[in-house]
Amino acid sequence: MAFTAxxxxxxxxxxxxxxxKRSAVLPLLHLAQDQDGWVTPEAMEExxxxxxxxxxxxxxxxxxxxxxxxxxxxxxxxxxxxxxTCLVRGGPELYExxxxxxxxxxxxxxxxxxxxxxxxxxxxxxxxYDYHSRMTPETAEAVIEEYKSGKRTRRGISGGRITIAxxxx
Ligand code: FES
Numbered sequence: 001m002a003f004t005a006x007x008x009x010x011x012x013x014x015x016x017x018x019x020x021k022r023s024a025v026l027p028l029l030h031l032a033q034d035q036d037g038w039v040t041p042e043a044m045e046e047x048x049x050x051x052x053x054x055x056x057x058x059x060x061x062x063x064x065x066x067x068x069x070x071x072x073x074x075x076x077x078x079x080x081x082x083x084x085t086c087l088v089r090g091g092p093e094l095y096e097x098x099x100x101x102x103x104x105x106x107x108x109x110x111x112x113x114x115x116x117x118x119x120x121x122x123x124x125x126x127x128x129y130d131y132h133s134r135m136t137p138e139t140a141e142a143v144i145e146e147y148k149s150g151k152r153t154r155r156g157i158s159g160g161r162i163t164i165a166x167x168x169x
Contacts, residue, residue, distance in 0.1 A: 002046035007035050011050055021051040025061050029068055038069040066113045073109035076147055076154060078102070078140075079126040082112050085119035090136070094123050097137035098144070108144060128155040 003011055011031055015024045025047060032043035044058040062068045066079065080086075080095040095112050102108040118124045121133030125140055132143050146152040 002032065002040060002042040002044075004035065007031055008046075011046075015050055022053055024051055025053075025058060026065075029058075029062055033068060038072050066111065069109075074105070074107040076108045076144065077126075077128055078108060078110045078144060079113040079116070079129070080110065080140075081114070081116045081118075081122070081124045083115035083119075085115075086123040089122040091123040094125065094135055094137055094140055098125075098140055101137075101141060102144070107148065127152075130155065 011028055014027050014031065015021050018024045028047045028050060029039055029043075032039050032047065036043065039062050041055070044062060045055045048055045048058045059070075062070060069077075078098060080091060080098060082091040082095055086094075095110070098110045102110055113126075116124050116126060116131070118131055118133060121131075123135050125132050125135050125143075127144060127147055132140065135143070143152070147154045
């Protein structure tokens with residue numbers, strides 16, 4: 001089962017808002033991620049059933065947007081840009097170094113993302129969607145360790161929501 005009973009009722013309400021059921025895919029994916037912290041395969045199946053498309057089509061939508069997580073993530077989501085400007089300024093090397101460094105750390109989820117729109121300060125990474133510019137593997141690790149130790153305030157990630165000081169962003 002994917003949605004809880006209250007969320008299934010909510011999902012049906014969401015679908016009713018749209019003249020074309022499939023237009024409800026994005027809000028339903030947000031609902032699924034809010035519930036479980038990520039979009040489970042069961043949730044993709046159920047979203048597909050609710051809007052009349054296949055789970056593979058739902059996966060196609062889900063995998064297009066990096067804000068939707070298709071696996072469980074830790075408390076720190078580290079997003080490393082490897083798009084063109086970051087690519088030529090060490091983004092891929094930064095991504096590989098951080099992936100290797102935190103491979104066995106359940107608190108840190110390292111992901112590769114497309115352009116973060118801060119190309120003039122490449123290579124760029126985000127930690128829980130806060131920007132960090134001109135990173136090297138060493139400076140990036142130092143920043144992440146500051147979040148881990150509490151020297152930097154981490155935004156909380158609850159389901160699909162980012163919160164800080166108790167307020168949703
Ligand atoms: S290419 Fe990395 S921020 Fe634009």
